[in-house]
Amino acid sequence: MQDNxxxxxxxxDPAVLAAELADAHVANTAEILNEQLTEVASEVLARLPLxxxxxxxxxPELESSAELIAILP
Numbered sequence: 001m002q003d004n005x006x007x008x009x010x011x012x013d014p015a016v017l018a019a020e021l022a023d024a025h026v027a028n029t030a031e032i033l034n035e036q037l038t039e040v041a042s043e044v045l046a047r048l049p050l051x052x053x054x055x056x057x058x059x060p061e062l063e064s065s066a067e068l069i070a071i072l073p
Contacts, residue, residue, distance in 0.1 A: 012036065012040065014040055014043035014044045014047060015047060017032070017036070017040075017044050018044045018047035018048055021033075021044065021048065022048065022049070022052065026052075026055045026056055026059055027059055027061055029056050029059075030056055030059035030061040030062035031061055033045070033056065033062060033068075034061070034062065034063050038064060038067055038068065038071065039071065041068055042068045042069075042071045042072050042073065043073055045057070045068055045072065046072050046073050057069065
């Protein structure tokens with residue numbers, strides 16, 4: 001049996017999360033995206049305004065930015 005109790009990923013609706021993060025501090029946005037599944041984080045980035053998504057992708061806190069870009073919807 002697999003133990004999933006230690007997972008740090010929090011799955012949220014990408015549309016709702018993108019709306020909530022539209023005005024959040026860029027570094028905080030990166031940290032929140034790090035907590036999401038890669039597919040969810042990529043979809044959130046796709047829903048952000050382009051200039052905002054670029055700011056988030058440029059944050060050193062953001063993990064797997066290349067992977068997020070590669071799977072953008």
